Amino acid sequence: MKKMIIASTSTIHGSAYLEYLLPTLTTFFKNIKTLLFIPYARAGGISYDAYTAIAQKAFKKIDINVQGIHEYKNASEAIFNAEGIFTGGGNTFELVHQIYKNDILIDLKKVIENGTPYLGTSAGSNICGATMMNTNDMPIVYPPSFKTLGCIPFNINAHYLDPIEGSTHMGETRETRIKEFHVFNETPVLGLREGSWLSVKNDTIVLQGKYTARLFLKDKKPIELESGVEVLV
Amino acid sequence: MKKMIIASTSTIHGSAYLEYLLPTLTTFFKNIKTLLFIPYARAGGISYDAYTAIAQKAFKKIDINVQGIHEYKNASEAIFNAEGIFTGGGNTFELVHQIYKNDILIDLKKVIENGTPYLGTSAGSNICGATMMNTNDMPIVYPPSFKTLGCIPFNINAHYLDPIEGSTHMGETRETRIKEFHVFNETPVLGLREGSWLSVKNDTIVLQGKYTARLFLKDKKPIELESGVEVLV
Numbered sequence: 446m447k448k449m450i451i452a453s454t455s456t457i458h459g460s461a462y463l464e465y466l467l468p469t470l471t472t473f474f475k476n477i478k479t480l481l482f483i484p485y486a487r488a489g490g491i492s493y494d495a496y497t498a499i500a501q502k503a504f505k506k507i508d509i510n511v512q513g514i515h516e517y518k519n520a521s522e523a524i525f526n527a528e529g530i531f532t533g534g535g536n537t538f539e540l541v542h543q544i545y546k547n548d549i550l551i552d553l554k555k556v557i558e559n560g561t562p563y564l565g566t567s568a569g570s571n572i573c574g575a576t577m578m579n580t581n582d583m584p585i586v587y588p589p590s591f592k593t594l595g596c597i598p599f600n601i602n603a604h605y606l607d608p609i610e611g612s613t614h615m616g617e618t619r620e621t622r623i624k625e626f627h628v629f630n631e632t633p634v635l636g637l638r639e640g641s642w643l644s645v646k647n648d649t650i651v652l653q654g655k656y657t658a659r660l661f662l663k664d665k666k667p668i669e670l671e672s673g674v675e676v677l678v
Numbered sequence: 679m680k681k682m683i684i685a686s687t688s689t690i691h692g693s694a695y696l697e698y699l700l701p702t703l704t705t706f707f708k709n710i711k712t713l714l715f716i717p718y719a720r721a722g723g724i725s726y727d728a729y730t731a732i733a734q735k736a737f738k739k740i741d742i743n744v745q746g747i748h749e750y751k752n753a754s755e756a757i758f759n760a761e762g763i764f765t766g767g768g769n770t771f772e773l774v775h776q777i778y779k780n781d782i783l784i785d786l787k788k789v790i791e792n793g794t795p796y797l798g799t800s801a802g803s804n805i806c807g808a809t810m811m812n813t814n815d816m817p818i819v820y821p822p823s824f825k826t827l828g829c830i831p832f833n834i835n836a837h838y839l840d841p842i843e844g845s846t847h848m849g850e851t852r853e854t855r856i857k858e859f860h861v862f863n864e865t866p867v868l869g870l871r872e873g874s875w876l877s878v879k880n881d882t883i884v885l886q887g888k889y890t891a892r893l894f895l896k897d898k899k900p901i902e903l904e905s906g907v908e909v910l911v
Contacts, residue, residue, distance in 0.1 A: 458846035489854065490861030536858055538817075578818055581849060584771075584811050585859040587824045591817060604849035613691035615872055616814060616837035621722065625769055626818040628723030639848055 449645035453637035455566035463503040479510040481527035485543035486535025486568040534567025537580035542588040574600035605636030627663040633678040634661040650676040682878035686870040688799035696736040712743040714760035718776035719768025719801040767800025770813035775821040807833035838869030860896040866911040867894040
């Protein structure tokens with residue numbers, strides 16, 4: 446029984462870290478005393494300790510302790526013993542690099558599939574798909590593979606942005622980039638706007654939050670999905 | 679004797695492909711009859727033929743023929759025989775993937791260092807640095823390495839964008855991403871705005887075009903370089 450929350454972002458503009466998600470997380474992590482935090486993506490390049498402290502501060506508001514995976518001698522054991530897991534955002538390349546370096550990809554997939562509640566935000570959400578190939582991040586480190594958890598049957602593009610009307614910038618829009626992805630790959634991609642998240646219960650994936658999400662299928666016109674609907678690919 | 683033009687973009691807003699660079703290219707590629715075009719980055723996912731036709735159309739205006747590297751049986755031979763070389767933009771991951779697949783990285787470096795005039799735009803400029811780790815592109819394919827030509831002593835961030843004032847988007851700014859890069863790497867990075875290019879003559883690298891460029895050195899405050907100055911790192 447999979448139980449996941451896959452969020453576009455940890456933080457929405459003008460609000461504290463995870464604040465917009467806390468009502469949802471209170472229910473989602475009910476009865477959980479201690480959450481295992483994976484700070485590998487190191488948002489802004491901060492230390493694991495500093496990053497874990499940010500997560501701790503947010504979860505204290507709903508009476509949940511947070512412990513960083515780096516505090517454990519054995520990362521794999523920490524995952525198997527976790528009551529719940531949260532992977533924070535930052536750089537997806539560094540996150541995936543560390544997941545391979547610490548050899549926890551298969552363990553993480555296993556416990557999620559066995560029902561350990563999982564929360565991902567941004568980079569922590571990108572890794573829920575088949576590959577990290579739809580991240581917006583800069584390739585600042587070279588991971589041994591782009592393959593990720595494959596806990597959902599499509600890839601995530603977090604912080605999805607619509608083309609800016611009247612822009613004179615010649616860099617590719619997000620939609621162009623995802624279309625380029627589909628020249629080389631088949632995997633569907635969901636563009637998840639900031640403030641949106643997916644609620645996963647086993648194989649049922651429902652879009653939550655107040656925005657629509659944009660679903661890209663190879664050689665098809667993109668579809669806008671309404672909040673509250675099941676994501677079917 | 680290196681002779682390179684390393685441009686942020688092929689096209690500036692409201693103008694035709696390469697148009698803003700043609701006066702410079704007329705001098706730069708003087709006496710060259712046929713230019714070798716590397717279309718591997720496949721801008722927008724178009725075919726090599728279609729992409730080569732775009733380059734042909736632009737260079738026809740200054741009486742230079744263009745031949746795509748894919749039209750040759752032996753890519754390495756094509757590089758060694760080239761009078762001049764142009765690598766176009768698109769997806770840097772796919773470009774680097776094809777450069778390794780066709781085994782031309784070392785050949786390309788060799789002929790550039792021996793004086794074959796080289797033009798890069800966007801992805802074709804990103805590969806001039808030590809690594810492609812400062813591309814803005816989506817990792818739609820997995821190249822065997824992020825190592826690139828190393829013909830200049832810093833990396834390029836093409837299509838450099840300043841933070842958008844008043845933006846409510848929580849995705850990282852370009853500056854934040856480059857700072858994250860410097861948590862893990864030492865190589866200096868030059869943020870090259872659209873309309874700017876570098877003119878490389880041997881080891882002298884001069885910023886051209888009407889904009890300043892932003893130079894990022896690890897653990898230092900970024901510096902704005904004026905157009906016309908030598909880039910020293």
